[in-house]
Amino acid sequence: MSLLINLTPAEEARLSAAARRRGVAPAQFAETLLRENLPEEVDADVNDVLAKLHQWQAETGTKTSAHKSASVLFAEWAEEDANMTVAEREAENQLWSDIERGINETRAELGMRFL
Numbered sequence: 001m002s003l004l005i006n007l008t009p010a011e012e013a014r015l016s017a018a019a020r021r022r023g024v025a026p027a028q029f030a031e032t033l034l035r036e037n038l039p040e041e042v043d044a045d046v047n048d049v050l051a052k053l054h055q056w057q058a059e060t061g062t063k064t065s066a067h068k069s070a071s072v073l074f075a076e077w078a079e080e081d082a083n084m085t086v087a088e089r090e091a092e093n094q095l096w097s098d099i100e101r102g103i104n105e106t107r108a109e110l111g112m113r114f115l
Contacts, residue, residue, distance in 0.1 A: 005030070 019029035
């Protein structure tokens with residue numbers, strides 16, 4: 001894999017100086033830095049989250065949708081919506097209203113426009 005990294009002039013100068021002190025080209029030094037600092041494996045936190053997800057899926061019978069196209073997902077969601085009771089629809093609408101209100105409260109505090 002090749003990467004293009006945009007550095008400020010000051011960062012470029014620091015990289016060049018450090019590479020020169022080690023007697024290597026800046027690109028080679030950058031590659032060495034990356035290899036030496038790249039994590040070997042996925043964080044334990046990610047593994048914990050994945051384990052909890054798999055446990056929840058097993059307990060609820062929920063399957064992942066990773067292999068479904070967007071059009072299939074939209075069709076499934078439309079069918080789920082069509083089968084909602086009035087009470088479920090009202091609860092769903094209230095949930096989204098609460099989320100939007102919370103977002104707008106934060107946006108107001110930050111001086112941003114509302115959604």
